[in-house]
Amino acid sequence: MKKNLPLAILSGLLLWIAWPPTPYTTFLLFIGFVPMLLAVENIINDDKPKKGRRVFNVTFIGFFIWNSLSVYWVYNALKIVGELVAVPITLIPYSLGPLLMAAAFWLYYRLRLVAPRWVALIGLVCFWIGYEYLHQSWDLYFPWMTLGNGFAVAHQWIQWYEYTGVYGGTVWIWAANILAFLIYIGFREAQTKKNRMALSGALLIVIIAPIGYSLSVYSNYVEEVNPSNIVVAQPNIDPYEKDGTIPPALQVDILIHLSRQVAQPNTEFFIWPETAIPAPVYINEEQIGQNTFIKQAQFFLRKYPNGNLVTGAETYRLYNNRATPTAIPSPFGGDQFADFYSTALNLENGDRIQTYHKSRFVPGAESMPFGEALSFLKPVFEHLGGATGNYAPDKDAKVLYSQSGIGVDPVICYESIWGGYIARSVKKGAQFIAIITNDGWWENTSGKDQHLQYAKLRAIETRRWVCQSANTGISGFINQRGDVVKHTEWWTKTAIKQDINLNSELTFYVKHGDYIPQAGSILAGIGMIFLLGMRLRKKQTLTA
Structure with a gap:
């Protein structure tokens, strides 16, 4: 030793x-x-x-x-x-x-x-x-x-x-x-x-x-020219104040003001960060079009005929019974149950609102590990106010589409480190990747830098531009080679714009996914079975 x-x-x-x-x-x-x-x-x-x-x-x-x-x-x-x-x-x-x-x-x-x-x-x-x-x-x-x-x-x-x-x-x-x-x-x-x-x-x-x-x-490597003007906003709102001292209406106003400063008449996407429309103002998805802050954002988009807004929000759905494994007793009173989501919304000039629910969570903080096996612990966490295991996921990766048919892969924070998961959205039609995050929780540490660096890997794997919007952290644009062509500084309130190139070609990795780890895992399983067999054979020899 x-x-x-x-x-x-x-x-x-x-x-x-x-x-x-x-x-x-x-x-x-x-x-x-x-x-x-x-x-x-x-x-x-x-x-x-x-x-x-x-x-x-x-x-x-x-x-x-x-x-x-x-x-x-x-x-x-x-x-x-x-x-x-x-x-x-x-x-x-x-x-x-x-x-x-x-x-x-x-x-x-x-x-x-x-x-x-x-x-x-x-x-x-x-x-x-x-x-x-x-x-x-x-x-x-x-x-x-x-x-x-x-x-x-x-x-x-x-x-x-x-x-x-x-x-x-x-x-x-x-x-x-x-x-x-x-x-x-x-x-x-x-x-x-x-x-x-x-x-x-x-x-x-x-x-x-x-x-x-x-x-x-x-x-x-030369990108095929297929430009789209994108605006990324970084409101720089302290995450510990998002749900407290700064009213949600003011937070939305800040994002609108920042976006207008750099927007062009031909801007096609505005990217706002995770929980840009924050809790405690959870949005009922059955009545999402009636929400004050959604209307506020839609009014902002009227100046941009081809404009779309990909933004984070906190949403929920109500049920008359425990309809899903993740549903909890409704905190709004009554005998109903609710699922809560960390959501990416796509708003456009019209009534259509598309949603994607975050599906890769921080274990324990955002989801209950082994929820079925540990379901007996749900009453404990419910008694604690649902502090752990609070979010419900979408079933699979998703693509959000603009009115003109541009597909964007909405990636919420932690999800950006799953290359295979993002590849599934690209395979379904995403022409660029939008990462919406809230890296301020990590404070001024290497976590925010690692997060942006890892996004470069997603750009190379899929040959898609990555547009990252961080509430606090580092926002930026990454081209199809993995170069960070533009980025913000830490703890800076700003917005940046960039003409990116959309891409519809599929890489070998996008087509075939995580074939290397799947093959390696099969071989590892065979190796463990072999070792187990040798151990059992040795025991039989000793007892013979």
Whole structure:
């Protein structure tokens, strides 16, 4: 433990230094796991007992350091739900991710006991990808630390994400780390010079070839001209005052004033942030056209014949019974039940109002993990005022359309880190991506910077412009190559405009989705079944 723990800590620190938004150190991702692999190799080869437990403990500590330092800002985002709830929820990104990462290494260790090193290393990649796919799919999801996200600050290197998505980056990082590890082991084990040279050549090819291809694509990529004028507003309203000291009517007035300052007669979309029309003024979706603030926004649009407004809002629906699993007793009195939504609305010059309900929530703060299994806890949270598990989702990704037929993918805050989910909207017809968010909860931390950087990955995967509107945070425009062509500053009240190019072509990734993690997860499942079978066979042999 004494000599292996420093190696694990070194891995954690290298991965943190390489992680966004830190520039110029991304290359450390190619060697960040090498000390961790060496620590595990030392444990495997020593003569001390309880090797599996030691592998798990050592790797967990390293990964806890990496995760905690990279997403330290999460606690700030959760303070709104109160200390009692924020502390345990914070453990999801701080501890649950490292636990799953350490489990992947433990499975690698178990596979090393029964298979050659090269087979076990391939298994490690599959186990890791399986963890990442699980961590974006189950109720405790937090895919913020998916390895492929690490190249967000070096988007010129990963133009090929249009074929693989971020999981191609995960495979790339692991391929480089494994080759670097094998080169080091080759020296330690006195392997032949020819073998070491072959591994060194392979490492150079693995790193340089994708970068070279990507730089070529980046340099030669030309967007098809199909312009649309977009305005993004950043009202800079303190999130802790949105539901309190600043009246909702004033908040809407601020957004209208900012939008008018930069709007053009041909502006086709105005993008306002998440909860721009805020609680406590929840909007009944059955009577949405009668809402005062909706009428206020529609009146603003009259000056822009082709104008549409994509805005965040807090909405609800009432039922006479508990019609959905997420419905709670109505706080408005009576015997009714209600679903509450974090909603993206598309308003236009007319009566039509389109809605999309946020579907990827912060576990615990916005949704009840494993709601069916833990349904017995609903009365507890209802007694607390519905502080946890309060939002209901849409069933799938959605596209909102303008009167002229332009399709926009409405992405609400946290949803922007699901590449496959956004790809589904693009496949359905979205020609650009609108991210509406409220990054002020994170305060002036790296969280807001990571969020904007990750949006660059969505632009490359789908070859769509991204228009991000943050209540407080960073708003901006990202082109189809992943360049941030314009952005606001932190804690600035402003609006910006940009002519973007709409795109209807579908990338390979949009067409085929997350095929890499799906295949990796299947292989990981086969590997775990194999290990279980070997364990059962060993027990039978011992009892025979």
